[in-house]
Amino acid sequence: xxxxxxxxxxxxxxxxxxxxxxxxxxxxxxxxxxxxxxxxxxxxxxxxxxxxxxxxxxxxxxxxxxxxxxxxx
Numbered sequence: 113x114x115x116x117x118x119x120x121x122x123x124x125x126x127x128x129x130x131x132x133x134x135x136x137x138x139x140x141x142x143x144x145x146x147x148x149x150x151x152x153x154x155x156x157x158x159x160x161x162x163x164x165x166x167x168x169x170x171x172x173x174x175x176x177x178x179x180x181x182x183x184x185x
Contacts, residue, residue, distance in 0.1 A: 116178040125169045133162040 113121075136158030140151055 113173075113177045113180045115177075115181075118173060122170060126172065127168040129162040129169075132165070135161050135181060136162075151154050 137155050140154040140158070
């Protein structure tokens with residue numbers, strides 16, 4: 113994985129996680145039928161899932177980029 117690919121992939125992953133968190137909060141706040149739970153719990157779960165995806169996905173990208181980087185050296 114090239115440096116530029118890593119950079120773009122991490123930026124896209126971060127943007128997707130932020131969009132997920134913002135969309136979950138907004139859709140929960142307007143009271144869509146599928147979100148028939150407490151707003152506080154919905155916000156917490158939405159942010160938690162977004163952070164977990166960001167950390168795990170970013171870690172996986174870093175692992176594969178680092179593996180490729182060490183092979184280049």
